[in-house]
Amino acid sequence: MQINYAKKEVSCKLVYYGPGMSGKTTNLEIIHEKVPDQNKGEMTSIATEGDRTLFFDFLPLDLGRVRGMTTKFQLYTVPGQIYYASTRKLVLQGADGVIFVADSQEEKLAENIESFKDLEDNLAEYGVKIDEVPLVIQWNKRDLPTAMDVEELEAKVNTVNAATTTAIAATGEGVLNTLKLAASLVLDRLNAKTPGADMAAPKAEDKKEPKPEVYVAKVNKDGISRSYFNQYCQVQYRLSSKTDSVDDFKKFTLDEKKKLLESLINYVLLLQDAKKRNIQASKAEIDTQINTFTKKLSSGKSLEQYLKDRKLSLDNLRNEATKNIIIGKIIKEVIPNLNARLKIKESEVQNFYSTNQDKFGDKDIDAAKPAVLAAIKNARKRELLSEFYNKLGRETNIQIFHEKL
Ligand SMILES: Nc1nc2c(ncn2[C@@H]2O[C@H](COP(=O)(O)OP(=O)(O)OP(=O)(O)O)[C@@H](O)[C@H]2O)c(=O)[nH]1
Ligand SMILES: [Mg+2]
Incomplete structure (x- = not known):
């Protein structure tokens, strides 16, 4: 999280995590479609092969003024395919909040569990506990015939009692709700962590330029x-x-x-x-x-x-x-x-x-x-x-x- 005190601006990183094909990129596409132009930047999909994300998708969002601060969110997705483990870990670095997009289909249960564990491990490597990071689990693909009951998904995947939402990302249902919930968790955390007077001195260099491609x-x-x-x-x-x-x-x-x-x-x-x-x-x-x-x-x-x-x-x-x-x-x-x-x-x-x-x-x-x-x-x-x-x-x-x- 980066806070520019002079501009009263806070910039947060939200990462959409989850197994391959669960609907992470779709979430970003819907957000990009629904948010008014003045509040969003370009959506960038870096290195895509077919529809699969090979590196990450990125969407900068301006969520307006919240509690006196201008809030900017950088949304990222990770590549869900199992073998892009190192990329996933890299994208997760410095995340202020995570949205775990689970695929509700019964046949995807094992992949959800594996990916959730992978999230926990990767966060741990950055010294972050999964039950402490602002986290929302989205039970996606509710429209499909083999979608499991939410109660069962909760019991088998949501081992940390995270906040959850349901969605049909393909039609847009539940997508903005999920984002709003995650954003509010991140901002709550910010408020809890930085009570006004204790704010640390702003750093000279607040805005990080995106790294140029090597x-x-x-x-x-x-x-x-x-x-x-x-x-x-x-x-x-x-x-x-x-x-x-x-x-x-x-x-x-x-x-x-x-x-x-x-x-x-x-x-x-x-x-x-x-x-x-x-x-x-x-x-x-x-x-x-x-x-x-x-x-x-x-x-x-x-x-x-x-x-x-x-x-x-x-x-x-x-x-x-x-x-x-x-x-x-x-x-x-x-x-x-x-x-x-x-x-x-x-x-x-x-x-x-x-x-x-x-x-x-x-x-x-x-x-x-x-x-x-x-x-x-x-x-x-x-x-x-x-x-x-x-x-x-x-x-x-x-x-x-x-x-x-
Ligand atoms: N039926 C249904 N299909 C969905 C839903 N959400 C996403 N999809 C479809 O699932 C497929 C994969 O979606 P993506 O958003 O590309 O998945 P991803 O999680 O980004 O996948 P990776 O980039 O490979 O990790 C696409 O064909 C979507 O249209 C949903 O709620 N219901
Ligand atoms: Mg993708």
């Missing part, structure tokens, strides 16, 4: 922000992990980060080039890729299970499919005669076998042939791919800021 690279006009890059690293790790069990958050060495950044830059170049050539991946093409992928999952595992195990979302997979489709289409355009160049001649097999004989032990050329073919093909693919990326990269302006990784 970029790890610039690829022509597109900047790659550090937050986006970090998400990208986690998703690539989850997609490429050899086993289905993955860490919540993987730490990378600087070298690993450099490699990942290179791959992301290549991808951005590819997308820029695809845009110029008007190459796109259609929804049908993406669906086909995902279906093929699902069929290949080991031992008939369902896609849902695969995603859950790897802490991935369907959007992550769709993005990956989009990338593959666009790569396929661009390669065909940029490298003509691709198929001809991928054909391997008998003489090449012999040549490779004789120059790398030590690698094949006592296998004769026929026995070693599959391995030889695979090795040549891989080398060829790498060669084509780097030729391809060089062609794309040649006309570009790439700046890399390794010190920002």
Whole structure:
């Protein structure tokens, strides 16, 4: 909380917390829609993928004069998806109040409980007790058929006896009530904490400017922000992990980060080039890729299970499919005669076998042939791919800021 005594202005941070898809962003959108223009700023959604919040959504609000002070509220949402734990914690920092948006559906009970526990843990790391912070729990999605009884939700999720509201955020019902309740709890707290005469001297610097985005690279006009890059690293790790069990958050060495950044830059170049050539991946093409992928999952595992195990979302997979489709289409355009160049001649097999004989032990050329073919093909693919990326990269302006990784 920041208090500007000279201006009689108080600025509070309210964070909408809760499991993925519970309706946090929807709450902010409704508030943005309903509050008159002069009382609100722009709503910013930082790095969104599909409808999911990847970093946070932000809405500055002016709630007018309350008890002689002008009150400004900064509303934030966190990304609810389980694996953005570090971002969630970061957004929660310095919160003056929390609105926990729970999804009332029976099948979401475990996620609500887990997310509530996650809130408690993260607050504790900032030295804040969950039963002391101004907190409102919103039982959202009351319109859905599997919504649990409020009494049952209270008993199972609201272990701290917090104030609660009900809502159908999608239609706007209950959204402003929830906000008003939370704001009044925050202001009550402010009053209790700062009895007039004891007010500490105002700090010289009262207004905090929003932190500028940190970029790890610039690829022509597109900047790659550090937050986006970090998400990208986690998703690539989850997609490429050899086993289905993955860490919540993987730490990378600087070298690993450099490699990942290179791959992301290549991808951005590819997308820029695809845009110029008007190459796109259609929804049908993406669906086909995902279906093929699902069929290949080991031992008939369902896609849902695969995603859950790897802490991935369907959007992550769709993005990956989009990338593959666009790569396929661009390669065909940029490298003509691709198929001809991928054909391997008998003489090449012999040549490779004789120059790398030590690698094949006592296998004769026929026995070693599959391995030889695979090795040549891989080398060829790498060669084509780097030729391809060089062609794309040649006309570009790439700046890399390794010190920002
Ligand atoms: N039926 C119904 N749907 C809702 C309600 N509130 C939100 N939704 C829908 O739930 C979906 C997810 O809502 P979001 O607001 O994006 O959820 P979120 O909590 O921000 O999700 P993350 O950003 O992934 O953490 C959207 O399709 C909303 O339209 C509600 O009260 N009832
Ligand atoms: Mg969201």
